[in-house]
Amino acid sequence: MSPVWLASWAAVRKRKVQTTVIGLVVCAAGATLVMALGLLVAADAPFDRAFASQRGAHLTVAFDAREVEGADLTGGAESAGPFRQATLDTSGEETYLGTLTVVGRADPGGAVDRIPVTLGRWAERPGEIVLGVQPGARGEPGFEIAVPGGGTLTVVGFARSVTGSADAWVTPEQIDALRPTAVQMLYRFDRAGTAAEVAAGQAAVTAGLPDGAVLGSLSHLTVRDKVTSELGVFVPFLLIFGVLGLVVAVLTVANVVSSAVVAGLRQIGVLKAIGYTPDQVMAVHLVMVSVPAVAGSVLGAVIGNLFAKPVVQDAVEGFGVDALSFPAWVNVAAVAGLPLLVALAALVPALRARALPAARVIGAGTAAHTGRASRLQRRLAGTGLPRPFALGAGLPLARPGRSALTLASVVLGVMTVTLATGLALSVMAYDQAVRPSHADRLELMAGPPSGEPAFVPPGEQVPTPRLSDAGDEAALRSVPGVTAFLASARLEAELAGGAQKATITFHRGDTGELGPRVLTGHRPGRPGQVAVPSRFLNQRGLSVGDTVTVSARGGRTQLEIVGVVLTNNADEVFADWSALAALAPGARADSYQVRMAPGTDRDAVVAAVREADPGLRALPPRDSSSSTAVIIISSAVVLSLVLGAVAALGVFNTVVLNARERRRDLGLLKSIGMTPRQVTLLLVTSMGGLGVLGGLIGVPLGLAVHRVVVPAMTAAGQADVLDILLDVYQAPALALLALSGLVIAVLGAVVPARGAARLSIATVLHNE
């Protein structure tokens, strides 16, 4: 072993506490960093990655089968198809899946739009069908779907095309039985980064075809925008936590490392006296902290990977990205970057050690560690406070630089906790607003649900009411305990100007009480009016007062946007019952909602409803948390725990160093009769003040960051900023958050303080 390594290794081995603290801090920082970076990278472009790995279609075109009979549709571009395409209407069937676009395709692979099968297998024989999965959809393959006009299809698997090129796939032989009317072509172009390039590509591949040959087309950019808005919500959130984690790590490492060098001054003099060159002395101090830093960063990277992967997986799963591999540079950056950062933080004090005149450090014989006892400290000691409090409160003043670094890490810890709490509250407020659980409400199904295809589990009955719509309303209103009633009917509609679907929900009854909250404008009151969520407006560039053209069930009508409502589904709009007649004459409500008076027994109401109309089906109470909310809340909790722990480790290190420097004083205090408990109290108190101060500074900073992050998240999600999302902090919560600084400080201080208090006086004095 070289002399440098020998001295460094001895320091590493014997100063176990410092080494462990450095290792732990770097490990925690590394885990946070890997997690933040990993999540950032994942949030960056999961769609792009999925698109690339699945060779997604830049353009999906549906041609009219009769118009393109025998024509070459490849247009010189890289393509897949032609695949015959049919519409399968499953409404009215037992297993209700809505209207499915079904494509006859022998092979899920190929040059364009490779479709990963997520469960089960691809359709190999006639009579088999593979369903596209919606995020969050449940179910096992194996059930059957009835085909209108006879026959059934067995679901053999689930799959998902990255651009959603179809809702379901069957074999080319099977598609004929479904009477295909269209032909699907999937294209990849050399240039497809902009809408203009995609349009040019479309012009090229459709050149020479008769007018009306193209029934509809879908650009990958349209799909991408929509997906990005779903995941974009995570980006500001992760970004801020990543940055916070990095800053906390840097601060703590700087604190730990520079103090470690400062604490070893006498050793520096000795090394120089026996012949270490200045460069060797510097090297000893760099190596000494690099050993735990390297170990910590490797461990941190491993932990970060273990924790981050499931979160990333959760976040992107819905978009058909199944096996996500972490880019190597994230780990390389952490494993190489953190020790480098540690070495950088150590460099300044190490250079100081290098330049230190040896005679001064060893000349004094004993290590001089007077520190600076300020006037304030003496004054504190003179107050009527109990002795340990008075002495401890002044301790940080002796080391202003170290105390400032410690304070900064507490502030950042409190800031993180405050921000995380606020974000969790905001997410819950949003969820509660758009997807209220409403324990006092009862929802009843009165017909097949429409809108987004949804699975009715095999074996469950589609509700078929016995009474008429009006009869049900009268019956429900007369159930004891029911105080308000709302009927809804949903209709799938096409919005003109693109292959975009929307669900129109028609409301009847006590809309003011049970309908969605109106944020601006007013509730639609007559035919021709519609209220929409803000995301609907933002995604389509519309505003209140504009008119949209919708077609449904062959009818076509114009609706004026008269209000904005608070709901999350960007594709659901609301109209008055009176408007239903124009689009779907004779339609009845497919669901009812009633509000029960406080204290009403839910089961009794359900029983009464069943008595009145056994065909209605009561839904279980709603679970209000979305998966996005669960991910955000749980990662906020994990991240604030990690960063809070890092902050506490900063305090831990400071107390270790303070106690080490003051061990002679502490020994003296004990020799004159201070109990170990009082010594512990003294050291904990010394950090308690910093903790309180850190809380008072950190909370407002956290509030300020919350005010920036929430609007960024809602903007990314194409929603609007609402007061209910910003004003989430209540006074008691703020008081508790301010206390978190104290908690961090006390938790960090108590272990080393007890250690120092238990050190025997004899040992201390003997070693001096």
Added chain:
Amino acid sequence: MRNGDAVVELTDVRKEYSDSVALDGVSLTVLPGEAVAVMGPSGSGKSTLLNMIAGLDRPTSGSVVVQGTDLGTLGETGLALFRRRGIGMIFQFFNLLDDLSALDNVALAAQLTGTRAAQARARALELFGELGIAGRRDVYPARLSGGERQRVAVARALMNRPALLLADEPTGALDSRSGEQVMDLLLDLNQIGQTLLLVTHDERLATRCATRVIEVVDGRIAREQSLERTP
């Protein structure tokens, strides 16, 4: 006057600190085999004098030549290399490295000069035997008695067979029995030819093992006296 054989040759050395003058024109020659005791009141500049000779600090003016090398011509690294081979130092408060065992503290000195670890340990063990601390080789400094620590420090100082051994109040922190043992050790070393420069407060010890006594007062050499050693 320059003596080609001199181990140490100080010429008109002056050392000023920001608020005081520690050495005020000191000239001193130490010849091979001499045992020079430096005495004087506290704060008179004795340690400063030793630090100048060890190259741990630089004079404000004047020249320090040790074994024919003018220390003023050496950089920090050069001084470190010079100390490794040319100088052994002993301090009042031992200044052992707390993180290394007694044996490693000693072996380290030889490893610094490029000696292989095994060889360095062998030589260290030899010294431990000679100094009567062989049984304490694996003990850490914190668990050694003061006398044992100082003997480890002596072993470390002797590892590279330095031309000059500097000792700054080597008995100052020891009880009288351990102090005498260390003094005997230094006397023995000098008698087999080790050149020695020793700072001490204790006149009896000084007269017992020094061939020459120098008294420093306020940074100047106030008195110089050659002795017949009293055995």
